[in-house]
Amino acid sequence: MDALKIFFRRLLYVLAFFAVIALGFIVFWMYKGIPIVPLDPFSYVPASAMYILETDEPVDSWDEISSSKLWKHLQTQPYFGELTKDAISLDTMIHQNRGVFDFLGKRQVLVSSHIHKQGDYDFLFIVDLKREVPSFLEDHIGKFMSSAEDSSNYEYKKNRIYLIKNTVDNSQWAISIRKHLLLCSQTPALVEAALDEQNNPTNFKNNRRFTKVVSKTSTKNLGRLFINYELADEFFGLYMDESNEYLNDISEALFFSGLNLDLEQVGDDDDENASTIVRMIGTTVINDSLPSHVRALLLSGSSDITAARVVPQRSAFYFSVNFDDFLTYYDKFTDVLQQDEKAYQEYQNQINTVERILDISVRDNFFSWIGSEMAIIQSEPTQSVDKNDEYALVLKAKSISEATAQLEFIGEKIRKRTPIKVVVSEHKGHKISMLAVKGFFKLVMGKYFDKIDKPYFTFIEDYVIFSNSPKTLKNLIDDYEMGLTLAKSPSFQKFFKEFEADNSNFFAYINIPAARQTLKRSLSPETWKVIQQNEDYVISQPHWGFQLRRDETHFYDTRLVTVYENPKKVRNDYKLAQENRKKRLEQLNSKNILEKVFGTEEKIDLFEQLQTIPESELIELDKNNTERRLIVRNQEDTRYEYEVKGSIKDGVYREFKAGKLIIEGYYKNDKRDGKWRFYDKDGKIKERKRYKDGEESKFSLF
Structure with a gap:
């Protein structure tokens, strides 16, 4: 702010x-x-620009903003x-x-x-x-x-x-x-x-990608915003408590966005509940030379956004990725990955490990039934749920019966290789099962799915939903049965009209009132303190949305939209929604619907019991995936901070001289990896380098 x-x-x-x-x-x-x-x-804008705002009518633009x-x-x-x-x-x-x-x-x-x-x-x-x-x-x-x-x-x-x-x-x-x-x-x-x-x-004047983005935007609006994604991770790093690998990937996978700025007031001036729609609509060009996960997703076709039918209204974050079908994405990803032979071989070894241990075909038994959409949602934080338990992965199935059959087949294979007696339960008519395999999603689908580590799963409509916590699945089922999904939310549907539901590649939605406590974990203490002191300003923009859709010229139509609303109204609407959910839940549970376990009736505590399976009894696919811990070491006036897994460096690395950051980067398996930055004594970036397996490289796995 x-x-x-x-x-x-x-x-x-x-x-x-x-x-x-x-x-x-x-x-x-x-x-x-x-x-x-x-x-x-x-031509005079330095290359270090994180974003550029342009207007041809500074006075008229000021008039519109100030009113x-x-x-x-x-x-x-x-x-x-x-x-x-x-x-x-x-x-x-x-x-x-x-x-x-x-x-x-x-x-x-x-x-x-x-x-x-x-x-x-x-x-x-x-x-x-x-x-x-x-x-x-x-x-x-x-x-x-x-x-x-x-x-x-x-x-x-x-x-x-x-x-x-x-x-x-x-x-x-x-x-x-x-x-x-x-x-x-x-x-x-x-x-x-x-x-x-x-x-x-x-x-910038001589950068053909940037000039193309400029040519595809108009000067007739309030102004234009140009985003330089190469520096996106550094920009957000000003406000975040630690580096974010997802932002690093985005900064490498995208080049520029050019967006037309526009304001529209909805309601009369004298209406205290009148709102202002802030639209930023334009185009984005991707980095088509790096073998990245993001690039593979964006080049795998598109489909309609439909998962809102099962996404709860109380979700803090909702990300929808769309493609022709999952196998198209998987094939595109492996094609892209082959540009880095060592990374490709490493991934194939991971798949082979999974298939050997579980005696399955990942492609035939898992990937084959996934359809044209997957979504990651993070629910509103609660005291009773661990951080990673708030996440859920939603996969649209080509055929829910085929998905059920293949997951049962995988479950049977797992049962033959572990002493666990896996409990299968039912909640409000929806079966909840568990894949007693640790690290499955990370190994077969990449690091973006590593938060789903010990997956429980259920079925709703044409979707298979995975989560670390059966409680999270129970809450999702309750919201669906009560009709409290985004598809049935008047405020979300009104906001979603700003976007295109068909032929989408990527859509992200943030519900600010629900996301406040989630943001606290990611932001620096200083930034969070400012947000707390200015809560009215923060919640006055309750909806944020971002979408990418590929056009016929291989650029991506881009929409970034938010809405200003009276903070008193936002706070009141949020309170009413919480009260409404509590009331509906009491009505739903008053029907005395009990859970069925192996033909017997059990109470809701089953969901607590399901989480008591010892970690030692799970099939460990990634045996080296020990918990990271931070090491801090001081030597004269130099301070070293780095993460280790086991006894090797793996994760964030920072080096300070006389209290000032001089080196920042990542290690993977004890070798330099990804983007590294070197600072001078004044804190300015003097050099950037990219590493792969400890050596400078122009390639990046994700």
Whole structure:
């Protein structure tokens, strides 16, 4: 949230600087100067940009933002108090000088976000003034801006940079004018980097993937947002307590997104429950050179999103992946994986191990019945359920009878190889069984499924649902029987109309009121503290959704949507939903429906008993999968932090010098693996490397 506050506040300052220059232009407007070749503002954006926001109508865009319900709500939040004062001042200045701004017409403005030192970031603003600033006018503006106390200027590679002191908050701005472009930031190094970038042959202007994304978006909306996924993991790392391997994979699997920004108010201005829809719609280009799990998923066709029929309304997260059918995805994944011969052989060895131990064919007995959709859901956290027990994997079956038969076949094979007497139960007419195999999903389907470690499973409609906990399955069955699924949620269905249910590749949904406690586990303590202090702001956007759909040009139609609602209404709706579920559950259980176990009636405690199977009695497919633990070692002024499995390094590695992070990366089987970053003494990234089996490599398994 700091990013939002800092972004808007600095945007206000830039518009104010623009006003000063605008007045100068009116005086000298008739000056024609020497004809120039226009400079592309994107060519000045440093490669370290995490995202770029662009607008051609900064004043009109500000008018639309400042009149929205979302902005009016922000003004009531203490966290944005200083921002509100600046906004009122800017609004007054614009309206008092409307003729000046209207006279100047459209002006392209770029705002890019950059991590410029460890744990911190800043913004670079680039404004296209449309006409080259004559040297005498630049001198005039420079003298005017540098006249404040403690302001100065210096030369950088034959370009003048002005350091302007803002006496209101003691901040300092670095400003430079390059022909018709105004460059400014509160970090002088970013202005210097912008001046250097123009000569970089691989800058954004010359990046064919980026320019393609730009060409597929429109300039007619509120603005455009461009996302650079290479730095996505570093951006989210500013707010998270530890590195996230899934974000690392996404940052390697995708290149850029270009999204058109739009706001739509639903309801009258005087309606306190009026909402604002924030739409970001555009296109995404994927990295088609790396053999990644994400790439295989996106290249495996598409299908309709239907799992909402069994996903509970109280789900915190819901991710739906769609393809032609699972075997298509599996074949595509193995094709992609063969680009890394060693990784492919390792995976085949894993499959062979499973098939040898269980005496089954993974393809024929498991993959063959999986249809065109799989979903991962994380339920709202409860005190009685462990973290990984909140997850469930939903697989759509081609034929539920075939899925039942094949899972029974696998179960029978398992029973012949373990002393466990596997209990089969029934809850509300739905059978719950268990695969007494530890690590099955991770080995046969990859690391994205490692949270489903000791799977119980049940059947609902055409779906097979797996979870570590029979309690989670019981709750899913209850929600389905009570009609409390997303497909029957008016608020979700209204929100889901913003997306396309047919021919989808990937869809993600976050229910913020239900996800708050889940987010606490992932975010840094500092970020979580800010969220707690500004809860009204957080829950005022209860629905977030993201979708990718492949188009006919092999790019991906992209939608990122959220909705602002009155936080009082959100909180009240959430409370009513909880009370409604409790009331319906009491009615459902009052019918005295008891569980059936082997023909006898048992009470609901069976679900507790099912979880008491000793770990030692499970078939261990991945015998080296011991629990990770963190090792911390100090040597003079150097501190080492790394994870180990057994006695070897496996997991996150960090090295600190004099308290500052200097190296960050991952180990796999005691060898460097994946993306590594090396920092200088100021916390800036000085080098990035990618490793495979301890050696630098351009490939990555996932």
